[in-house]
Amino acid sequence: MREDIHTTGIPVLCASCEARHRGICGALGPDQLLALSKSTMRHKADAGKELVSDSRSVERFSNVLSGVVKLTKTLSDGRQQIVGLQFAPDFLGRPFQAESSLTAEAATEVELCSFPRQALERLMKEQPDLEHRLLEQKLRELDQARDWMVALGRKTAAEKIASFLLMIARNIDPGAGPERRRAAFELPLSRAEIADFLGLTIETVSRQITRLRGESVIRIENNRHVIVDDIGRLAARAGD
Amino acid sequence: MREDIHTTGIPVLCASCEARHRGICGALGPDQLLALSKSTMRHKADAGKELVSDSRSVERFSNVLSGVVKLTKTLSDGRQQIVGLQFAPDFLGRPFQAESSLTAEAATEVELCSFPRQALERLMKEQPDLEHRLLEQKLRELDQARDWMVALGRKTAAEKIASFLLMIARNIDPGAGPERRRAAFELPLSRAEIADFLGLTIETVSRQITRLRGESVIRIENNRHVIVDDIGRLAARAGD
DNA sequence: CGATTATTTGATTTCGGTCAAAGTAAGTGG
DNA sequence: CCACTTACTTTGACCGAAATCAAATAATCG
Numbered sequence: 001m002r003e004d005i006h007t008t009g010i011p012v013l014c015a016s017c018e019a020r021h022r023g024i025c026g027a028l029g030p031d032q033l034l035a036l037s038k039s040t041m042r043h044k045a046d047a048g049k050e051l052v053s054d055s056r057s058v059e060r061f062s063n064v065l066s067g068v069v070k071l072t073k074t075l076s077d078g079r080q081q082i083v084g085l086q087f088a089p090d091f092l093g094r095p096f097q098a099e100s101s102l103t104a105e106a107a108t109e110v111e112l113c114s115f116p117r118q119a120l121e122r123l124m125k126e127q128p129d130l131e132h133r134l135l136e137q138k139l140r141e142l143d144q145a146r147d148w149m150v151a152l153g154r155k156t157a158a159e160k161i162a163s164f165l166l167m168i169a170r171n172i173d174p175g176a177g178p179e180r181r182r183a184a185f186e187l188p189l190s191r192a193e194i195a196d197f198l199g200l201t202i203e204t205v206s207r208q209i210t211r212l213r214g215e216s217v218i219r220i221e222n223n224r225h226v227i228v229d230d231i232g233r234l235a236a237r238a239g240d
Numbered sequence: 241m242r243e244d245i246h247t248t249g250i251p252v253l254c255a256s257c258e259a260r261h262r263g264i265c266g267a268l269g270p271d272q273l274l275a276l277s278k279s280t281m282r283h284k285a286d287a288g289k290e291l292v293s294d295s296r297s298v299e300r301f302s303n304v305l306s307g308v309v310k311l312t313k314t315l316s317d318g319r320q321q322i323v324g325l326q327f328a329p330d331f332l333g334r335p336f337q338a339e340s341s342l343t344a345e346a347a348t349e350v351e352l353c354s355f356p357r358q359a360l361e362r363l364m365k366e367q368p369d370l371e372h373r374l375l376e377q378k379l380r381e382l383d384q385a386r387d388w389m390v391a392l393g394r395k396t397a398a399e400k401i402a403s404f405l406l407m408i409a410r411n412i413d414p415g416a417g418p419e420r421r422r423a424a425f426e427l428p429l430s431r432a433e434i435a436d437f438l439g440l441t442i443e444t445v446s447r448q449i450t451r452l453r454g455e456s457v458i459r460i461e462n463n464r465h466v467i468v469d470d471i472g473r474l475a476a477r478a479g480d
Numbered sequence: 481c482g483a484t485t486a487t488t489t490g491a492t493t494t495c496g497g498t499c500a501a502a503g504t505a506a507g508t509g510g
Numbered sequence: 511c512c513a514c515t516t517a518c519t520t521t522g523a524c525c526g527a528a529a530t531c532a533a534a535t536a537a538t539c540g
Contacts, residue, residue, distance in 0.1 A: 075480050079394040083386040096376060100383040128368040135375045136336060142378055143340040145385040146323040152392035153439025154319040199393025204528055206488055240315050431519060444496055446520055
């Protein structure tokens with residue numbers, strides 16, 4: 001009984017896994033999970049670890065179980081742009097041949113559950129719902145990418161920073177309901193990385209954060225810990 | 241025999257259709273094409289015609305048969321950003337509920353082949369390869385969106401214009417093989433639209449185009465017709 | 481605790497934006 | 511066919527937001 005998702009017969013590792021609830025593994029039945037889990041590897045990576053190299057073809061895909069992964073593109077002269085951030089339980093990987101290359105790197109300490117590309121492709125054939133979930137994940141990534149295109153092309157530095165903090169708050173703060181007044185979280189990116197995400201320089205990022213702090217829209221402790229007392233006030237500065 | 245794509249038993253409209261060769265309809269057999277063609281509408285739209293409204297939920301999807309469609313996002317104060325351009329035989333539509341809204345508009349005169357959302361969703365269930373094609377289309381759009389994020393965030397105005405002309409040349413100029421020396425095409429966008437695509441102003445777009453013309457990297461006739469004598473020279477200015 | 485790295489702050493420059501005007505093209509109706 | 515309107519594009523002068531250059535301060539780590 002594929003449709004019936006219980007914990008009976010499910011691999012121990014999968015039992016409490018986010019990817020089985022909101023991620024792509026939700027498409028799989030106990031027997032399929034069991035089959036997949038045979039070629040599955042769960043592992044941690046430290047912040048900064050390169051997960052998917054630009055050049056090398058990728059032979060393993062992953063689910064992000066915790067932490068944040070950044071997807072980066074680099075121009076020949078070294079200019080960088082972060083083109084996506086992935087949070088649990090996102091799927092990490094580009095099935096079929098990509099027409100543009102990118103690097104995936106752990107932005108924070110990251111927990112991954114990885115499996116061979118072949119295993120996924122085999123399962124997709126026998127369980128079309130898996131491909132469906134993958135499509136939905138990629139559609140979500142596309143929506144996000146387009147939202148950031150607006151920020152990159154048309155928002156001011158101040159608006160970019162506000163939008164960024166808002167996005168992080170919504171993704172990281174556990175159980176971030178649609179409308180909640182307060183939020184507090186650990187920034188997953190350094191100032192340099194935020195700059196690479198927003199198409200700014202480190203200095204501009206720093207100045208704008210200082211400005212938000214000066215207007216007490218946010219409070220910051222230890223450089224990385226951000227507290228937003230009134231999300232609405234932050235959202236009002238995001239520009240959309 | 242689904243795999244065997246002949247013209248026998250195929251609806252007349254589909255027989256010579258690009259979407260059946262490189263688009264999503266390639267996943268369908270004669271019987272399925274016939275079924276789909278019953279609820280299919282082929283129609284033209286003039287440049288400027290709004291195809292998919294921001295607010296209204298979309299009840300029809302389309303294949304682009306000719307022309308160029310632009311996907312736009314607008315901030316509350318009117319600032320606009322074009323987040324995608326679609327050429328034949330791209331699929332136009334966002335299956336399943338979108339988490340971000342956008343407007344689709346004919347950039348040039350456009351020919352579409354549209355069908356009800358329901359018809360597509362029904363067919364996807366009986367023919368998983370259709371969903372597979374859709375996934376591949378959306379992955380391509382995602383790759384493109386990310387390429388433009390790099391341009392928007394990290395390229396100079398001059399590089400943005402060069403990248404844009406290059407992208408148009410590759411998509412519009414019929415039979416644009418990977419490496420060809422010359423290219424000539426009609427710009428599908430006005431200066432204002434190019435500005436909205438590249439996150440620039442009309443004036444900057446105009447000045448950069450003038451500059452490229454001054455350095456005879458491109459020639460322009462009648463404001464819209466562009467001739468590139470040496471694509472390599474243009475590519476050298478794109479920055480990647 | 482010293483060394484290294486990350487962040488903030490300040491002074492100055494610059495690229496692209498804004499404002500303004502002139503040049504061009506494309507209709508439209510007399 | 512031509513004046514006239516309207517919309518689009520180019521060009522110029524000037525301005526300003528963010529970049530660059532430079533230094534100080536704070537955090538992190540062995």
